[in-house]
Amino acid sequence: MRGLRVVVAAIGVLGLVTGLTAPAGAAPEAVAFTQATAVRGADGGHALSWASAAGSVRITAVTSPDATAGVELGQSGGSGALTAPPLPAADRWYFRLTPDRGDPLVVADRHLGFASAKNFRDVGGYRTSDGRWVRNGVLYRSTKLSDLDADEQRRLTGLGVVKVVDLRNLVERLEEPDRLPAGVAHQVADVASLEHGVRFHDQALMTLLEAIAAGLLSGSSDLGQSVGYPFMVNFVGADRAFRDFLTAVATAPGPVVVHCSAGKDRTGWATAVLLTLLGVPSEVVEADFLASNTYTGDPRAVELSWLRAAQNQVQRLYGGFDAYLRQGIGLDEATIAALRAKFLV
Template identity: 65%
Template sequence: MRTHRIAGAAVAAALLAGTALAPSALAAPPAATATAQSAVPFTSAGAVRAADGGHTLSWASPAASVAVTAVTSPDATTGVALGTAPGTGSLAVPAGTLPEAGRWYFRLVPDGGTPLVVADRSMGLTSARNFRDIGGYRTTDGHWVRSGLVYRSNKLNSLTDAEQQRLVSQRLTLDVDLRNAQERHDDPDRLPAGVRYQVADVVSLSHGIRFHDSALMTLAEAIAAGLFSGSSDLGQSIGYPFMVNFVGADYAFHDLVTAVATNNSGATVFHCSAGKDRTGWGTAVLLTLLGVPRATVEADFLASNQYTGDPEAVELSWLRAAFAEADQIYGDFDTYVREGLKLDAATVATLRAKLLTG
């Protein structure tokens, strides 16, 4: 694998514009990991919060029955009993059923097997609409990503006192900022006291302007692919492959994954400005490492169109271009993780042990 030093200002500008604006051995946990327990008997499950505060829960499993309890912490085992329903079924929780809380989780307890905790992914923050949980997804081998431990978001410069208190109630202890120096200066995060702040600048030049493969070739191919796909934003079509090709980005995403894996004091949030591009690729890396199917990873990526209120916030071709760049440079995603991000097996195992259940 070649590493090129590029001095051309045009290439650096393209990189900065593209990122600053706006299943294999590593991708699926092996059976021998610490997370391999008896499989959770749920093939699907989820919770959706309505505008009036009510919730609709649904699930599918081979169990005969499922008991549902509302809890205010993903680790709680007791709370408000909501009833029992068939092993594959649904349950409506009308507005007013539950008192006000920072966030409600729902513990699904089958008559045989391990319980599963689900929640609406959105934290409902007006000042950070794209603040949402990356948990609640099922992996290819039947595990589930734990809820309430890792969040993705847009910038956090306008959090109100009430919103900050809501994050405190969810035991948020670490904020990883993927933005560049200018963005951090213009819109500094407003965080609750006690939340540790860490920078993982995706476009930092502190490691030089270096690329794993020909930057000019990547630029040309990205433009061609963007034009062919009908991309609405060629800057983003260029930026996504460069998040894989640019050496500086490797350091940022290495630090992000390591921070998530090793934060043992509470929940972590990571974000950029809009919470959709740098954050989108970071989330895709994390979920793929956990063994979440590519189709689910893509659906989570596209959900930014819903949460931001902009139906054209992201395009699937952008995310696919980043995955394709990883395949082109490294041969597969696992090698990208190992040789590009320099993540060792111990860190990946720690991440899975922490975030997977079932």
């Protein structure tokens, strides 16, 4: 976030990220699976596990989340595990779990393994509080895409990505512009932009002092981040950026990538906002946030106290996440409904 700090130092605004609890929507139809994961091994094989009330489950490897036919891997109990051997080369393998009763579910390893973008991963594959699942292959979160090589650009096309939403500031974008394949749109949603003025929902000095005190109390290793996260709720310019991001995802005709520089702060907040809107439990939102420590290779890349500082700011300013979505970010009901329809199964 070095470039971000340069732009916002004058107003005391820097990082981002969070996750809270969204109100549950109408009860969906029963989904057979209560747990399901796919983890790719070093040899290219996948370890699958699932839990359901079904009597049996058929497992099929497919190269698209919408495909119904592929490589049949076998059938097992309603709850079980299976190790899939390495499969032929493909941009990505998904695994369709088809129970003997109830709806099928598609799972995949969340991490894409981009060498130049270590934190490139799928936002899908999580179960919501009301028993639905967030679709894979709709939104990816990432580090900067300025170092993509030719094969990684080809893979981006293979994933069907139609748009990249860039949360970085002008300096960052000029220093390290994204390298994208032809046909992929690039949209700027600068979280620290001063284009629309320097305005806050609450007194900036008060937010600054409270954030520093909370950071000291929590033992934060980076007080700059402890200050930056709540400012991403308080700064009006950030609201516009997050609204633009969510609107882009809701309206895009295909998969979207959202990224900043390291893919952990601004991108972490954007992801947490979306997952919370979809009804993913707060502890799962937190786990997705903390996964940046694993994927970046830096065990101190993010701290939970930073995320919770933003959560606390949402509660203080709006009294809850639902009001933050509508009154802070400014999402309308149609966009919220479109996002839930697009992601939830």
